[in-house]
Amino acid sequence: MSFTFTNYDIQNSEVVPDAGSLSETVGFRVVTERSRMDSPKRTTLYRWNFSLADNAEQAEGKGLQVIGRIAWKEKTLEVNGVSKPFKDVRTKSGGTFSSTTEWQWDSNSKKYEVKFKKGSFLAKEVGKADTEFVATYTALKLKMLGKYELPTLTFHTPGLSEDEMARLIFALLFNDIQLPVKKRPLTFKAAAGQAAVSVAATVAGNIAGNAIGACCTVQ
CATH class of the missing domain: 1.20.5 (Single alpha-helices involved in coiled-coils or other helix-helix interfaces)
Incomplete structure (x- = not known):
């Protein structure tokens, strides 16, 4: 399943399915509240059924359903009403200067490794081959003459639950959400x-x- 962000700012954007996806009417919406110092306060991930309304404003309260939330000050991650501290689900790996992280919701769930490579954050199940990716988030790409490609999100493994997709989205976008809001290129x-x-x-x-x-x- 492949999705494209409708906004260059992934912290506040709809995430819509590409043509040919299993469902072309259900996507996600990311909303981030920021402090006066421009640091993120809370990031909410919605499941967005945009077939119920003509636009996002009309969909509020209809097509939007909260499936996850990051409370940055409290350092907690919530999925489907269950909240856990960052330190319980996210650990750094690969040495002091490595940006690679490992994510595991609990002892009964799969552990994912997230690493950055050539403009993309890649998630794979720990213990699997480096080419067996579960999900990929490709950041905003600036090209020659000022043209740019909007960010994309792809789930390579079929049959992922909505909760698992939410956790992967937070894991893949975690670093970019913490950055200052991007201005339109x-x-x-x-x-x-x-x-x-x-x-x-x-x-x-x-x-x-x-x-x-x-x-x-x-x-």
């Missing part, structure tokens, strides 16, 4: 225009400054 044309305005303003300021200096210099 500028297209090449917009960036060039902005640069031109900046250069023009600098030149105009220099000319004005030189003119004032010349007229007011005591001979």
